Amino acid sequence: MPAEILDMIFDNIDFVTIQIVRKVCRHLRNHIDHFPPDSKLVNVTVKRLNQQPNLTQDESISVMYLTKNLQKFDVEYQKNGKNGCRILYGNREKTIENQDFASVIGNDLGLILRNQNSEMTTITIYFPTLSKLRLSENCLETFHGRFIAALTPHMESRRTPIQTKQIEVYGTNQEYGTNQESQIMKILQFFDPSSLESIMILFDKQPGFASPTMKIDRLIGLEQWKQAKSITIHGLNLASNIENFSHLESFAIELKQISGEELVTLKEKIIHRPSLVKRFTINYRHLKDPSPFTSVFVEPGPWEYTAWFNVPNNIENALRIRWHPKQKWFVFECRKRMIAAQGTIFN
Amino acid sequence: MSVENAPVVDVDEAAIPVEKKMYYRFESNDKKEFRVSELAIQQSETLNRLVEAMGYTSEDVENKPAIAIENIDGKTLKLVFQWCEHHKGEAIPVDDGSVPKIVEIPEFDAKLMDIDNGLLFKLIWAADYLNIVQLLNVSCKKVANMAQGKTPAQLRRVYLLPSDEEDEAAKRAAQEAQDPRAREVEEEFEERKRQGGNSFF
Known part of the structure; x- marks a missing residue:
């Protein structure tokens, strides 16, 4: 059968069946591997499953796929014994012996993402909790290390990186936040910077505990970071200068430290940039030498202070900055001037 | 119509x-x-x-x-x-x-x-x-x-396609031209494909 006809047939087959067809014979496998039929996914979510009997939350993972024509495929992986994996898909069940659970998930996901040609909307990856041992992020003793190690060859075998508008990375690891940069970088590098608009890195915050600090020196060098329009990082305290975020349309972050001088520079950048910012939310732990910036906040509210700034050559909009000294946050937003209270001074 | x-x-x-x-x-x-x-x-x-x-x-x-x-x-x-x-x-x-x-x-x-x-x-x-x-x-x-919904083995039966092992065996058989039994195996395999008429894959 000519290759073009095989492509047309495969174009009508969902990605799960493609994986089955791939196992039929060498000829079909070669064709699928050389001319990957589009998996036609819009969303992929790798998620921990809670409340599984006899399993911890890191031993039961669900991978959910949603296709363009709204077909949903949900595959559940359970750790089975010391070195085995139980896979549940629909009413089917399969047990694989002598194969690592995390590697099976990474390999399966890689095989499907390898064939993803069209642009996706969102990829969501929940990082399982790391073990209590202090292990390197590359270490194959972690779920992560093995998952990424199995996924990477498939992603590297692609001719072009995967296109997705948004990537969401969730985690719970509070103790070893500093290691997360490498893990997040590895994930981000799989995706096409020109397509990626929004990066969300969301870690659980434990009440009463400060967020762990994460360095982002290498992360900010990635094209994915430079070309993103929106970045949200929650539950990790960033050791970084606010300058590294000023190119974005919107961001929400927590910084270890910020100075009044940095905030003045940011404000100047915002009002002089060609496009209006949507919303910059900065939570901070320490505010250093605030006076150059905070002196403009002349309108104390009950809990928070507000200041408005003119945007040159824009009669309709202005920059509104809100500051909550007790809760330690600033919000910068370009808003309509008309919503400002009567008598507001525009600096 | x-x-x-x-x-x-x-x-x-x-x-x-x-x-x-x-x-x-x-x-x-x-x-x-x-x-x-x-x-x-x-x-x-x-x-x-x-x-x-x-x-x-x-x-x-x-x-x-x-x-x-x-x-x-x-x-x-x-x-x-x-x-x-x-x-x-x-x-x-x-x-x-x-x-x-x-x-x-x-x-x-x-x-x-x-x-x-x-x-x-x-x-x-x-x-x-x-x-x-x-x-x-x-x-x-x-x-x-x-x-849709078939296993690799079922698909092989539907399309009368050889498994990797059968494919290998047929190739080996073809190479062993001196061995009459090897030739028989190859002929059987080819005949099966011909009879099926749909080994287009």
Whole structure:
């Protein structure tokens, strides 16, 4: 059968069946591997499953796929014994012996993402909790290390990186936040910077505990970071200068430290940039030498202070900055001037 | 319109239609002849270009030999022309990638393609050769539907394809030409493929 006809047939087959067809014979496998039929996914979510009997939350993972024509495929992986994996898909069940659970998930996901040609909307990856041992992020003793190690060859075998508008990375690891940069970088590098608009890195915050600090020196060098329009990082305290975020349309972050001088520079950048910012939310732990910036906040509210700034050559909009000294946050937003209270001074 | 009522006819089986529409005569590689309306031919880009280039009049159609389609047998060509007659006048889909292609198989097409796999694959091949876009779409969709929900072993049985092990064994057997039993294995394998008639993969 000519290759073009095989492509047309495969174009009508969902990605799960493609994986089955791939196992039929060498000829079909070669064709699928050389001319990957589009998996036609819009969303992929790798998620921990809670409340599984006899399993911890890191031993039961669900991978959910949603296709363009709204077909949903949900595959559940359970750790089975010391070195085995139980896979549940629909009413089917399969047990694989002598194969690592995390590697099976990474390999399966890689095989499907390898064939993803069209642009996706969102990829969501929940990082399982790391073990209590202090292990390197590359270490194959972690779920992560093995998952990424199995996924990477498939992603590297692609001719072009995967296109997705948004990537969401969730985690719970509070103790070893500093290691997360490498893990997040590895994930981000799989995706096409020109397509990626929004990066969300969301870690659980434990009440009463400060967020762990994460360095982002290498992360900010990635094209994915430079070309993103929106970045949200929650539950990790960033050791970084606010300058590294000023190119974005919107961001929400927590910084270890910020100075009044940095905030003045940011404000100047915002009002002089060609496009209006949507919303910059900065939570901070320490505010250093605030006076150059905070002196403009002349309108104390009950809990928070507000200041408005003119945007040159824009009669309709202005920059509104809100500051909550007790809760330690600033919000910068370009808003309509008309919503400002009567008598507001525009600096 | 049912498959039986479609106006594609073998010349010796039915009268020439009385309407004064332009018809063309085609001949399959096993010398079966068909009369097909000009409008139906438009479904095939290849045939449409061919008849345009030939510039036949109604007299030419009658007086000159039927246009030979050497790569397609009569059984397959009959299905092709039945499909074209049923869908004559319909717009030819254009796939420019701007919208996701959703193919649905109409009842007529489903009945037409209720055939053995060998003939179905010949139909696909003919639709590709004659560039009949929508027939190719529905026939590929039919093959795709046949694969849904099956295991690799079931798919091998449906399409009569060898497993990797069988493929290897056949190759080894072919190489061991000195060994009569090896030759037998190879012949058996090839015969199985021939009998199936659908080892197009």
